Amino acid sequence: MTPNEHEASAAASGAAATDRFRQSGKTGHAVADQARVNELASALIQAANDIVLEKKVTYDEYNALKSWLIQVGEDGEWPLFLDVWLEHSVEEVATSHREGNKGSIEGPYYVPDAPQPQDNRTIPMREDESGTPLLFKGQITSTDGTPLPNAKIELWHADAEGFYSQFAPDLPEWNLRGTFHADDQGNFEIDTVQPAPYQIPTDGACGKLIAAAGWHAWRPAHLHLKFSAEGHELLTAQLYFPGDEHNDDDIATAVKPELMLDIQPAESGTGVQTTYDVRLDPVSTQTPDTVPGE
Ligand code: MBD
Ligand code: FE
Secondary structure: EEEEEHHHHHHHHHHHHHHHHOOOOOHOOOOOHHHHHHHHHHHHHHHHHHHHHHHOOOHHHHHHHHHHHHEEEEOOOOOHHHHHHHHHHHHHHHOOOOOOOOOOOOOOOOOOOOOOOOOOOOOOOOOOOOEEEEEEEEEEEEEEOOEEEOEEEEEEEEOOOOOOOOOOOOOOOOOEEEEEEEOOOOEEEEEEEEEOOOOOOOOOOOHHHHHOOOOOOEEOOEEEEEEEEOOOEEEEEEEEEOOOOOOOOOOOOOOOOEEEEEEEEOOOOOOOEEEEEEOOOOOOOOOOOHHOOO
């Protein structure tokens, strides 16, 4: 991979992630409650002012911040910046009530409605797709153990070079993105390949911050998943591979011990396999108004 190819994919991935977010339908849920906007915006502005006063921020530093924030927008990297450094806390708040499997952040590279392969098993990939073949299987149940027939599994991940289709040049649309359904016992089996670790583009605004601060730009190799079933909360997760050098210092703070896969040699003799069972939380019938004590 030459620096020029990295540059090309940095520009493409930022713009594509920004477009994707605009089309996601999530922008329509803006918080309209004035008291809440006041509370959150005031707290954020206060926190920033506290930092300026406490750290004695200079005009040069203030102007560096201003030009960097402008650059984040020009590079299309707001989705990347927010998902890498903030989404993990939002995810923690959103899922703290759950009893079923732990999840993790969605990140900037999800695309809804990925193809459903005819065999309900093989993720779309190039004929010569490189990487270790990976059989990913498991069972989806409710938290009480009841199998969830026909549960939906969406899987997307980087290729063996660390690139995501639709966000990097020269990859077929939907490469390594698929939608699958569990059988009548909630069981699923998916054939894919092992992804490589992901590096934040080095030439964009986020990469410049990482270099200027002396951090590293890596996420450990990961699978992205969404598990859904009628009457159950959507589980958005990432799963990780033991031994990855960045499992303990993920730049996006999205690794949890419960999300580590158990990778074994494949019974087929080719590649590796892993079994990951998933328990989904039933949608609560209690509205906040009926929670005792409220
Ligand atoms: C990724 O692949 C990712 O999963 C996250 C959360 C942020 C940046 C790139
Ligand atoms: Fe990712």
